[in-house]
Amino acid sequence: MKNRNKTPYYAVIFTSELSEDISGYYEMAQQMEEQAKTQDGFLGIDSARSALGITISYWESMEAITAWKNNTQHVKAKQKGIKQWYKSYQLSICRVEQEYGEKI
């Protein structure tokens, strides 16, 4: 919800359905968001959750995405997510070609 960067830049779309056991999930999601913000090349993050949760993080380059993917704390969080929190998930890596918007 802000001008993030000149296109092209990159977006990681993460969609998930939660399992019944979500103890610790929201704390970890918050921690991961704080951690992502400290990564080189991080541009922003948007999230929303209804039945489906969607988190989109925005990055300057594919290299920045790879570094975040391999971040040790992030790797541990993902393992815990797959083991406990997620019923299903999907991850898409995208190149953002055009962007526009406005505050009304």
Next chain:
Amino acid sequence: MKNRNKTPYYAVIFTSELSEDISGYYEMAQQMEEQAKTQDGFLGIDSARSALGITISYWESMEAITAWKNNTQHVKAKQKGIKQWYKSYQLSICRVEQEYGEKI
């Protein structure tokens, strides 16, 4: 939340914050989703809303996105959205390069 297509394909990320007057919004959102599904090249849609709303629609090609952008009913819905429902919005057009996921 399904295998949509072989990459590359395209995604339109629409994020919005709603204004105080959202009368008619959810009906229109539902109608637009039904309408989008009838468009050539439509692959799928994901949405979630918290403080921020995120809707991602997936398309076979940029041509399919342009056709949906110019669809008469969609144009009218967008005008009404800008006039009444949205406090702010942002739209990003992306090329999906990689995708993976699983049912756990």
